[in-house]
Amino acid sequence: MRIDIITCVPKLLESPFSHSILQRAQNKGLAEVVVHNLRDYTVNKHKHVDDYAFGGGAGMVLMIDPIDRCIKHLRESRTYEEVIYMSPDGELFNQSIANELSLKGNLIILCGHYKGVDERVREHLVTREISIGDYVLSGGELGAAVVADAVIRLIPGVLSDETSALTDSFQDGLVAPPVYTRPADYQGMKVPDILLSGNEKLIEKWRFEQAVERTRKRRPGLLLD
Incomplete structure (x- = not known):
């Protein structure tokens, strides 16, 4: 391009x-x-x-x-x-x-x-x-x-992780869910246990639910669309 x-x-x-x-x-x-x-x-x-x-x-x-x-x-x-x-x-x-x-x-x-x-x-x-x-x-x-x-950034090969752009906010009509990284516990502020469980199916379900809830609170117009 x-x-x-x-x-x-x-x-x-x-x-x-x-x-x-x-x-x-x-x-x-x-x-x-x-x-x-x-x-x-x-x-x-x-x-x-x-x-x-x-x-x-x-x-x-x-x-x-x-x-x-x-x-x-x-x-x-x-x-x-x-x-x-x-x-x-x-x-x-x-x-x-x-x-x-x-x-x-x-x-x-x-x-x-x-x-x-x-x-x-x-x-x-x-x-x-x-x-x-x-x-x-x-x-x-x-x-x-x-x-x-x-x-x-959407052109294949531009991003190091090919799937990254597919999980961006708005790609599926929702804003992105919360994300966390190390440390799992920072001064008493903890990462949700589900993200540390290793259960991919439950993690994806949690992420979808969080995305819907965050969209409902922050960008409700997207759900109407």
Whole structure:
């Protein structure tokens, strides 16, 4: 999988893809993340990628021209299954969408900035709009990093334990149950006896019951869904 991220502030994305699982995935050749500076696709000498909104109003708007140039340039080299725009009013990102995107080939993620992008970008150039929550960030870069992380970790071979991603929260519509590790007794705070019993069937039953109860208390909407 290759993910191309288009942004006018590429330095914001230097760290997320240079560490941990995302770096390991790229080193293994399982995923490739390439960040493109939108300013490289401008035709004006000042490298402006934004302008005032027609009709007036506060804030600047990303112009369609450099975005279109960048996407066309990328499409000359490969096929992309989705061109995603990170938008506050896009579909709310969740584990189901992450699973879906992880099965696709190449993705483009466009990061909005300022007051957003010229509406013609949304109407004609992108295939999908995604939001990571009902709040506004300074730009789409952090959202793009979130989406890339959630998607790439699902690619087979990225995680050391192939079953780890399958037991994550939300994969089965529930949040994950509590987990414990050594020591079994820390200053009187003990691990539940069932987890030390060695009885896998009872342990799995306990974990499921805990997941349901935790979901009921913390994220009841998931049970309704």
